[in-house]
Amino acid sequence: MPILRRRSLLAAAAALSAMPRAVRAATPLAAVAEKDAVVAFGHIGPVSDGGWTFTHHQALLAAKKAFPAAKFLEVESIPVSADATRTFRQFVENGANIVFVTSEYGDLLSSVADDATDTAFLECNGHRQSDNESSYYIQHWMVSYVLGVAAGRMSKTGRLGFVGSFPVAAVYGCANAFLLGARSVAPHATMQVILINSWFDPQASSQAASALIQNGVDLLYTHLDDASCLQVAEKNNVKCATWNTDERRLGPNAYVSSLLLDWNGFCVDQIGRRLKGQWTGGPITLLPMGHGTDRDAWGATVPPEVGREADAVRARIMGGWNPFAGEIRDAAGTVRVTRGQSMTPMALYEWNWPVEGVSGLRG
């Protein structure tokens, strides 16, 4: 059962306000009456993907419910090309007061934002910050670590596999955290990574999953937007953990768990601040486990004691424990985090080196 769906907006807002945010002397954007407000969502994929974009679409629906008088614009499948700039400009042309873009568009977004200073821009997985631009993302590494603990217990061969998109920070974070979680209970576990250069390509992800299984991998993890890996795992009688939503019906025996996403609380909160004249641009918001992302209920074939052990780790993390503490070596054997040191949220967010035991990612 999805844990997050029932979470009240209030709890989310309270959690967010407790988040560490660099305080800047920025003037908030002027308040807007709800009936005049225009909220825009620009999606990277199709809302029917059953994954990443689907969860953002749920946030839009939640926002519609929270602000029934506001006007909503939604464009899906915006390519990361100059077309994106044109689409974002159209949002501004249509009077958008706040724009969510559900993936990093970088310069393509900021060139519009710089010219539209009255519009708030929130870029998922972005880096820019200015008076009217901010970013948001999830602390997916924490969830990955919890899933990794279960994986370390469940894998018989100790060989884990990860099917990823591009060599970007999210992939490093996911693969590294998952393996570190696994190694916390199975010190000799390894992780092989295959990247398919796409976020949604069922053909390629199936091939990658098959290749990993043929290499002796018996537990897969993927952050892609489709469920092909899970289906391949089910066919080959191995296990698989996924991202985005509960997909257990597609591979009931293979399903370990999933990294669930829930943007509803964050988006509704941000829109509310914008309307009330409290919104300012600034540094990124990294939603912690339990407030935007979490593990799904454990799969049917996960032994109850494994689930309990992983949940205990989850509880420790939510209690403030940082599992990413030294000593951590990279794949080349160099110590990157010394004993006594631990990685900051920003270091985790911009992770760009593979930990010891991860193969298939460049250092």
Place this chain on the structure above:
Amino acid sequence: MVIGPVGAPGTLAPRPLVAMRGITKSFYGTLANDGVDFDLRAGEIHALLGENGAGKSTLMNVLTGLYQPDAGEILIENHPRRLDNPAAAIEAGIGMVHQHFKLVQNFTVAENIHLGWEETPRRAGAAALEARTQALSERFGLPVTPGARVADIPVGEQQRVEILRVLARGARVLVLDEPTAVLTPSEVAALFTALRGFRADGNAVILISHKLGEVLEIADHVTVMRGGRSVAQCPAAGASRASLARLIIGDLPPSGRAVAAPLPDVEPVEPRADPDPLPARDVADPAASRRPSAPPGIAATAGAGPSVPHPAPTMVLREVSVRDARGVTLLDRVSIEIMPGELLGIAGVAGNGQRPLAEVMTGLLAPSEGELLLDGASMRGIGPRGFASRGVGHMPEDRLRTGLAATLPQGENALLREYHLPPSTRFGWLFDPAGARRLARGIINAAAVNRRDPSIPARNLSGGNQQRLVAERETRISHRLLVAAYPTRGLDVGAVAALHAAMHRLRARGVAVVLISEEIEELLDHADRIAVLCAGRISGILPVAEADPEKLGLLMSGQSLASGAPVSA
């Protein structure tokens, strides 16, 4: 070479296998077949001869169900049959192999054999089809590689596939349209062996060919067509090349000279080691007397002749041979000298080397062997642009495909030879549209094209006007030589006269003219000398005073006039 099978033709089956009676077919008022009778007996190879347009193809298209005759009937084994379409003809046992094969290049031999054949098994893998093809191949003695892609096999084998395709469908009558045109000599021999085997099984072959030597080698019977009628049907055994050639060309109006002598004693013009410039002027004068209106210029040139007893030839071809990419010889050791102010006619049945000869003379084709001189200078390594800039013009055989860019305006077509020269182009690269347009208008006006607007696409002009444009464009640059291939084809009387007049004007200015034509009368009326092409060779060169249809016919059939023996290497 032994001619004919052991059993004499006609003795195997007294009744004809196929009898065509009174076949008449007209197209838009032109009679292509005029009451043609044609008999084909089982166990014979029957050659069908005739010039282009004599009606051979029409007759065969009637037999293979492509055309319906206006009148007449077809009897197959004495039973009248209607052949409404090619399928009906195939069912009646008649199959045709066209000159241009109709095979699917990307399919294998076996797939091509089985394509569209009702006996093809419903579910058969490649191996099964190839086994069936192998069996057929052995049965008919036509070796093929069943698994090979058609595009990858030689032309000779493609032809065997095409024949096998027809035979596999139970054909008893095989119609072959110029089957040897694309074959090498060894492929020809293999084909003939297969045809003899087919004949020995009591089947029949109809062979359309222009090569009289081959016909005499393989055929049992010969039918000659001329002007849409069947003019002779005779056993091959009693025929000679000369007699066949005479039948094919027919009786032209007597030229008043030496008709009687069947084998006139004229020295054959064989390649000579030491070319001796021909006394061009001497032969020009008697010929001129026959011309309806000899241009005055000729007399002047002729008058200048005696003071220069051996003028330098404009163009010399010395032992020029041309082979295509496959190594088939297109021109075989051709030696010609063309004198200034001479109009040299090239006679011969179409397809005997006229096109390569014209292309060699204009730089489009480089000789594989031999040498070509223009005004005494070797032209080795010089292309069509170099020939044109040295004063060689060319009216090509196929004006729509070669002489004109049909989709472009006629103005641009008019400039094809001078677009890179002033006034069209300055400094060698700067195109001046205004200057070019003035020049194009000038050429169009001089050509007297009926539509003067330079922007009209060339394809929207009539054939005659297209040819006028090409003629004017080419005569403008022909300072030394004009090569005109079939320039009067498809033109009306007035256009033909204008064209001839233009050639005589050039000739009068001392420009050499090469006129390639199928029409012996045209050559006799206008040429100073006539060279005859046969199978890529010059079988003879005659001054027009000594030429007559009889002699030309012999030369066209490949015989030399002195010995009467076929010219063969």
Place this chain on the structure above:
Amino acid sequence: MSTRTTWAVQRVPEVSGGVRLLATALSAILALIVAGIVLRLCGLPPLALGARVLHASFGTRFGIEDLLLLASPLAACGLSVAVMLRVGLWNIGAEGQFFVGATGAAAVGLFLPVGGTGTTLALMALAAAAGGALWIALPAAARLVLGTSEIITTLLLNFVARLLVDFLATGSWRDARSSVTAQTPRIHAAFAKLPRDWHLGGLHWGIALVIALAAVVALLFRYTSWGFELRVCGANREAARYAGMPVGRRLAEAMLLGGALAGLGGMIELAGTVHRLQGGLSNSYGYVGIIVAVLAAAAPVGVLFSALLMAVVLNAGTVLQTQGLPASAAVALVGLILLFVAMGERLSHYRIAVIRPRATPAGTGSAAAASGAAE
């Protein structure tokens, strides 16, 4: 001979530019009417949406700037295709040449430390032209030596080009800070924006470069004997050979020029708009360039206008999405308009003639009306 009055569709031998323009305009209007009916059936207000599209495209400074920004890579690719159409060859590979051109430009922009922006941009342009030409050199050689169809080879190399960009952008040229897609770091040499007081401040000088390229190609076509030769080579290679033109060489030159133009398009997009080498640099601009060139009948200056037309149509798709039309429906509408426009252009070559026993064919003036009716 028929004695009854009958109708027949006839090909018109000579069609004036005006008639073709009219046919194109008529079919575009017709497509819009059909699109409007479909929208109405879907419960959306077609007129309001149309007004929105028009306003978004032409009513604002942003809109016009966006149109020109989108039109410039389309025009560069269209020019590339048009140059090859001039010699009767199809460049299906402008997409790949665009990417490789951008790759060459990015290599200069990322790794060449010397010089000011002007020098760097000039070197980037050179590298882009060389890259685009290099990418068509193989198809050109295959075409000239083996007679291999350039349609297949240029098309296939598009995929190779895209993989090359992915290889570099995910590999050694990767920007480690990028979160979502593989891309290179930002390239700092960029086209300057147009002066503010021209009221088109969002535009960069790359657009002027595209217009200049079109003008240069037009001048080459019209005012050099080389351009004349290309035209004859395209119309009839046999006739060109007969007239003594170096046909193979001209084909190769046209192909290389086409490749270089598409490559320059990649550089202009890189240095003007995107500033990073990445897989989304071209959103099928090379393929749209084929439509652009065909609509312009391969005329270089015409390419500028048909690129603008295509930009309006594609931009309309974006605008319609912000108005609540699903992405797939917007794509379908864009396809519908293109289909109609292409059909209209073709149909303008035909007329419906009344054939009476002694028919006097309808005049050319009625051809437009007839072609309009034919749709």
